[in-house]
Amino acid sequence: MASMRRKRLNLFLGLVLVAFWAATGRSQTTAGTILGAVADETGARVPRAAVTITNLETGITRALTSDEAGRYRAPNLPPGSYEVRAELTGFRTAVRRGIQLTVGSEAVVDLTLSVGAVVFLLLRWAFAPLTQLKALAGSIGAGQGKAGTGEEIA
Secondary structure (H helix, E strand, O other): OHHHHHHHHHHHHHHHHHHHHHHHHHOOOOOEEEEEEEEEOOOOEOOOOEEEEEEOOOOOEEEEEOOOOOEEEEEEEOOEEEEEEEEOOOEOOEEEEEEEEOOOOEEEOOEEEOEOOOOOOOOOOOOOOHHHHHHHHHHHOOOOOHHHHOOOOO
């Protein structure tokens, strides 16, 4: 009977120690996490967006890529002030600054990318003789000062 009590007591003390160890282990963290999702203006999630997290005090950055569901997660970041930036070709860059991260905290930073302007650049290299350029200048400015009189424009 005494050995049964001893076994139960040992089991109870063991469980108490495991619970205490688990509780103190979680509170010993010295870092935080920034996580969130990247979406477009319609709310659709954006996969494979480049996400850059910068500690504004140290300048240290962490580069991530959003997953297929547009989510990202950056664990084990030291406490401080952060900037989160998301970029993807065809969209304007989204930036959030001043995110304060404390010990053991999780900051949720969702970013929205808006469609960027599409720019087409067409270059045409043409070399015309100088006399053709002078004639063209005269015809464009007809009736407007010296160019319209046919006088040479210096």
